[in-house]
Amino acid sequence: MRAYTQSVIRRHPRLSTYGAAVVVVVIANLVALPLDHWLGYARVSMIFLAAVLISAVKLGSGPAYLASILGFFSYNFYLVEPQFTLGIESEDYLILLVFIAVAMLTGGLAGRVRDEASRSLNRARTTSVLFQAGRDFAALGDEAPIAERLVEGLAEAAQGEAVLLIDGRVRQSQSVMTLEPALIEALEACQTTGVLAPGPDGWRLRALLAEGRRLGAAAWRPTIVTIEEADQSRLIHVLIDMGTTAIARSRLSQAWAEIEARERTESLRNALLSSISHDLRTPLAAILASASSLRTFRGVFEPEVQDDLLDTITEETERLNAFVGNLLSMTRLEATALSPQSAAFDVSEALDRTLRRYERRKGSRQLAMTPSAHPLIALGDPILFEQVLGNVLDNALRFSPEDGVVTIAARYEGNVLAIDVMDQGSGVPENELELIFNKFYRSSTTRETLQGAGLGLSIVRGLMEAMGGSAVARLGEQGRGLIVRLQLPRGDS
């Protein structure tokens, strides 16, 4: 029950100051009684005036008035003739009247000055607490630190303990020693009903409201009393409102960030779908247009035109086949259903075959291969290797400028066979050299329409690793162009 008695005292802070005023007057009496003999009772009235002034300055105007009245009576009773009665001889009326008038006036004035000073001190303190809290809430973007700051700020404002309940999660200020289950229950009830309520053991409770929604509840309990209850409670309520708004705002920005992330994923998916449909439909469109042209205008076209259309059909079918091959490889790589054969094969031959396949597709760009004097034998799957090479060449040609040169060089390096494919494109930023091998990765620096589905290089790496080799990228001389290096185990020993 100790806490309860304490809280009774807390509820009536003035009581103690009035007690103090009584004590001050008693002391004045003790000082005045012996002095009365030497100084005469008229002069001793100054001691009681001093007591009134001390009460006024230290305790406020109310206690000062009490001190004036007590002083008046004790002065009259103990000192003014006849002593130990409240009777007054005629000439002493004046002294007593002047005493009570001066005591009341000075006590009241000094008390009001003191009250005003203490009120403005409180106001300054309130303003600074709120200002600081506002700044902190704005600086802390996330909900958890804001809630921490709020519960500590609340404990500070209440000059005691504070507990928050937000979304079923309890946060307590460092000053809280033990958390009673009764308080948690009261907080939960407060959150549901939303009403302001006194809680158990002197705790005060309030629901946290933001934009018409209840976020939780707060509880606080002062341990010492210095400022007036009305000011303190106003400060606490404003603090709670600010904290709740900050939490609601942080939730909104959190929700906004989630929406944005979802939209980014969505737009990435759309871009992928549209580039896959582009990669599939462009060759189909060329094939269908060429075939239907030949059918409709067979008699009209010159033989060269007919050949050109037939070539288009052949090349675009190959391109389509390569793309479907990539989609299949990707699926099989993901299902780890790929079992490449590991045989010794001549890489020069595979390079030659692939380059001839690309002879027409390269357009105005050039493909240059550094010839090798001896056969280059590697261990791997020649069919998969040609698919890898096709993807790397596709990529190199796509990012090459008009009339650019794509150089292919193969040589033994230690116990591996290394094949470098160099283009004269703009390369990629250094930090993207690894990322370009990720599935669906699209470089931030390439034009939208130059980008395919982002499958090519991821399949390159997947297939090379399945064959026991590797694929890495680096930038060319002076950071110009991209070099993709393919490595396979040597097969000639």
Next chain:
Amino acid sequence: MSAGAHLLLVDDEPQILRSLRPALMAAGYGVATAETGAGALSYLAGEPCDLVILDLGLPDMDGKDVITRLREWSEIPVIVLSARNLVEEKIAALDLGADDFVHKPFAVDELLARVRATLRGRDLRLAGRASFRSAELEVNFAARRAYIQGEEVRLTPREYDLVRTLARHSGRVVTHKQIIAAVWGPDASVDAQFVRVLVAQLRQKLEENPSAPRILLTETGVGYRLAGED
């Protein structure tokens, strides 16, 4: 003047240009090509041209922006090509002022038919003709009357406005939004459902079998088109 017309073919994929150009030329059109939106706009600003075949996925700008920019100063017919096959994209292109839409892949004959229909529609609009006449349907714009097989059909004002709008753009898709603007007014906020109801009413009066329409054709999700003139 369909044959001999001058076309601009805009696509960034060389194999598409390579496969389309011979057929368009064999059909008697003059063909110029452009690989970018900027290239297309600057060609059209300087050269006489009768029709644009425009791919929507261009390297420098969205094909829809090309239409918007072009429509600021030119009424030249535009047929849009797209590999994306999105109804929303089709509606957007038509609302921006494209005349027709062809999905990739397509047979050359289909494209040539659309080119012919679009060029004819433009000629008709240019001629400011007072009537529309197809095998079954005749619309007399001056008298605000419609005839099926030579017999007058009694139409409500809205039904007439709808048939007139479609007849003015015969052979070409008119989107729900364009129909609403023409029939209910440009600021009307009318649901596409109203258009469907109006079309159903009109079909009752025009079509022999309203559930298998031959005159007033549906472009699913996009709008309607009237079967072309002969």
